[in-house]
Amino acid sequence: xxxxxxxxxxxxxxxxxxxxxxxxxxxxxxxxxxxxxxxxxxxxxxxxxxxxxxxxxxxxxxxxxxxxxxxxxxxxxxxxxxxxxxxxxxxxxxxxxxxxxxxxxxxxxxxxxxxxxxxxxxxxxxxxxxxxxxxxxxxxxxxxxxxxxxxxxxxxxxxxxxxxxxxxxxxxxxxxxxxxxxxxxxxxxxxxxxxxxxxxxxxxxxxxxxxxxxxxxxxxxxxxxxxxxxxxxxxxxxxxxxxxxxxxxxxxxxxxxxxxxxxxxxxxxxxxxxxxxxxxxxxxxxxxxxxxxxxxxxxxxxxxxxxxxxxxxxxxxxxxxxxxxxxxxxxxxxxxxxxxxxxxxxxxxxxxxxxxxxxxxxxxxxxxxxxxxxxxxxxxxxxxxxxxxxxxxxxxxxxxxxxxxxxxxxxxxxxxxxxxxxxxxxxxxxxxxxxxxxxxxxxxxxxxxxxxxxxxxxxxxxxxxxxx
Amino acid sequence: xxxxxxxxxxxxxxxxxxxxxxxxxxxxxxxxxxxxxxxxxxxxxxxxxxxxxxxxxxxxxxxxxxxxxxxxxxxxxxxxxxxxxxxxxxxxxxxxxxxxxxxxxxxxxxxxxxxxxxxxxxxxxxxxxxxxxxxxxxxxxxxxxxxxxxxxxxxxxxxxxxx
Numbered sequence: 001x002x003x004x005x006x007x008x009x010x011x012x013x014x015x016x017x018x019x020x021x022x023x024x025x026x027x028x029x030x031x032x033x034x035x036x037x038x039x040x041x042x043x044x045x046x047x048x049x050x051x052x053x054x055x056x057x058x059x060x061x062x063x064x065x066x067x068x069x070x071x072x073x074x075x076x077x078x079x080x081x082x083x084x085x086x087x088x089x090x091x092x093x094x095x096x097x098x099x100x101x102x103x104x105x106x107x108x109x110x111x112x113x114x115x116x117x118x119x120x121x122x123x124x125x126x127x128x129x130x131x132x133x134x135x136x137x138x139x140x141x142x143x144x145x146x147x148x149x150x151x152x153x154x155x156x157x158x159x160x161x162x163x164x165x166x167x168x169x170x171x172x173x174x175x176x177x178x179x180x181x182x183x184x185x186x187x188x189x190x191x192x193x194x195x196x197x198x199x200x201x202x203x204x205x206x207x208x209x210x211x212x213x214x215x216x217x218x219x220x221x222x223x224x225x226x227x228x229x230x231x232x233x234x235x236x237x238x239x240x241x242x243x244x245x246x247x248x249x250x251x252x253x254x255x256x257x258x259x260x261x262x263x264x265x266x267x268x269x270x271x272x273x274x275x276x277x278x279x280x281x282x283x284x285x286x287x288x289x290x291x292x293x294x295x296x297x298x299x300x301x302x303x304x305x306x307x308x309x310x311x312x313x314x315x316x317x318x319x320x321x322x323x324x325x326x327x328x329x330x331x332x333x334x335x336x337x338x339x340x341x342x343x344x345x346x347x348x349x350x351x352x353x354x355x356x357x358x359x360x361x362x363x364x365x366x367x368x369x370x371x372x373x374x375x376x377x378x379x380x381x382x383x384x385x386x387x388x389x390x391x392x393x394x395x396x397x398x399x400x401x402x403x404x405x406x407x408x409x410x411x412x413x414x415x416x417x418x419x420x421x422x423x424x425x426x427x428x429x430x431x432x433x434x435x436x437x438x439x440x441x442x443x444x445x446x447x448x449x450x451x452x453x454x455x456x457x458x459x460x461x462x463x464x465x466x467x468x
Numbered sequence: 469x470x471x472x473x474x475x476x477x478x479x480x481x482x483x484x485x486x487x488x489x490x491x492x493x494x495x496x497x498x499x500x501x502x503x504x505x506x507x508x509x510x511x512x513x514x515x516x517x518x519x520x521x522x523x524x525x526x527x528x529x530x531x532x533x534x535x536x537x538x539x540x541x542x543x544x545x546x547x548x549x550x551x552x553x554x555x556x557x558x559x560x561x562x563x564x565x566x567x568x569x570x571x572x573x574x575x576x577x578x579x580x581x582x583x584x585x586x587x588x589x590x591x592x593x594x595x596x597x598x599x600x601x602x603x604x605x606x607x608x609x610x611x612x613x614x615x616x617x618x619x620x621x622x623x624x625x626x627x628x629x630x631x
Contacts, residue, residue: 168625
């Protein structure tokens with residue numbers, strides 16, 4: 001049963017793109033379509049279907065994209081694919097170098113730096129100890145404990161992966177709520193608070209979650225610095241968290257008024273532990289002060305990796321803990337976007353729909369809502385991989401209404417929207433983790449996650465309206 | 469249907485019923501099965517294999533008509549499919565020799581003498597199941613409530629980077 005469903009979705013995923021390849025290029029309603037562009041459409045459709053239906057892991061799809069691109073549309077691809085057909089010109093083949101370069105994109109290094117910080121922090125228990133110390137001032141009153149949990153989860157997910165943060169926070173909260181009776185509302189609220197805060201917190205920094213970095217990839221070099229992103233992201237996150245806090249208190253009133261968390265823990269004092277503390281602090285500081293020293297976020301990101309591997313903080317085993325699946329997922333998206341962009345297909349697609357007659361607002365809202373909907377049902381990163389190249393192309397066709405161009409706003413809105421999708425256990429890894437504890441049900445996520453997400457969309461539009 | 473099964477074997481129906489009552493709350497996370505003889509237990513094991521379920525823990529009496537409990541545990545311990553399962557002896561009549569055999573060759577994890585206390589039995593079973601889950605399962609979160617939450621969460625925490 002399970003296998004056959006997988007088989008059916010695999011067949012769908014591959015037959016539709018094959019069908020697209022089979023139809024003559026003239027029949028596709030895009031002007032002067034080349035063979036290369038035609039094939040890229042098929043690859044894009046394949047990627048979209050594989051990412052949506054997920055018959056294979058999302059990172060496998062990414063690797064497939066890169067493979068198909070170098071074989072089918074690159075200058076060192078299969079001979080069979082490098083000739084004009086009788087009726088259609090081949091178009092310009094992509095350089096295989098630049099397709100492979102998607103895995104060494106600055107974005108990938110940025111994430112590696114982030115992973116290095118997270119691995120080092122967790123190896124030396126910096127994350128847990130810091131979380132415990134920061135939780136102490138929130139006392140024992142259940143509402144404030146929840147507020148503390150949410151704020152700390154959000155702050156950590158700005159610099160570590162949302163998933164790792166959720167695991168850490170659930171591990172702190174878990175033993176206490178595990179004693180609560182089944183269906184206890186207060187316990188539900190607390191457990192829900194963590195994935196919501198983790199999903200939300202990721203929005204605040206470029207390295208908080210992959211969709212943000214993907215947005216940066218499509219922006220002109222230096223258009224948004226780390227600090228500039230945070231100046232928009234942080235207030236947004238704070239408002240969202242406040243709303244979520246009140247919402248959870250209202251939806252899940254606790255019977256118990258106090259919640260004694262166990263918060264002992266001592267910071268390690270070994271030289272290596274100090275290397276971790278200092279590097280962590282300095283890296284974040286460097287990220288925030290690009291104007292002072294000129295190094296952008298990507299360049300800064302490789303510094304902790306160098307420091308940690310040199311000092312033995314991250315050894316050979318630890319290096320394997322880097323989330324290679326996330327890196328490949330992002331790289332596949334970059335390769336996809338690069339192909340759409342360099343082949344001229346993205347602009348062709350964007351201009352074939354008459355955006356000029358649509359109001360800018362309609363464009364922004366339709367892109368962000370599409371993104372939000374997709375992110376609820378599939379990987380946020382895969383969503384961003386699919387929507388971002390299209391949004392970037394669309395942005396170039398929009399009438400420029402503000403100085404600096406609408407592209408920055410549009411791509412940031414799309415990135416934010418993809419992090420707001422959290423109504424189901426499958427929406428994000430933090431949701432799935434919280435769901436697997438058995439404390440919360442799908443309907444809890446639907447309700448709380450739904451309200452927070454929709455409110456977030458509204459807040460985005462309001463922010464755009466007021467400030468841009 | 470749950471992924472893992474708890475199997476209780478005792479020839480006396482009343483003992484079996486009372487053990488099942490003591491372990492009632494584990495029913496959310498595990499399938500709890502009861503057999504009145506080793507023969508019946510083997511049938512249940514065959515059925516489990518068909519359903520692709522795994523034995524997590526067996527709680528077994530010793531003195532039973534037909535195959536005796538310790539011999540059954542030794543047999544299970546030699547089978548790769550059941551080696552990982554936690555093995556408890558719940559008995560009043562296992563002699564020194566049988567007990568030594570169970571420890572040395574039956575992979576015995578725990579010995580409870582009859583008569584037993586319901587809450588103590590539950591606590592020991594929970595502890596053994598927690599160990600089993602930590603050794604054999606990757607989705608720990610699911611088992612945190614119902615078993616030793618503190619131990620499970622600290623394992624989740626220790627494994628957090630490899631997620």
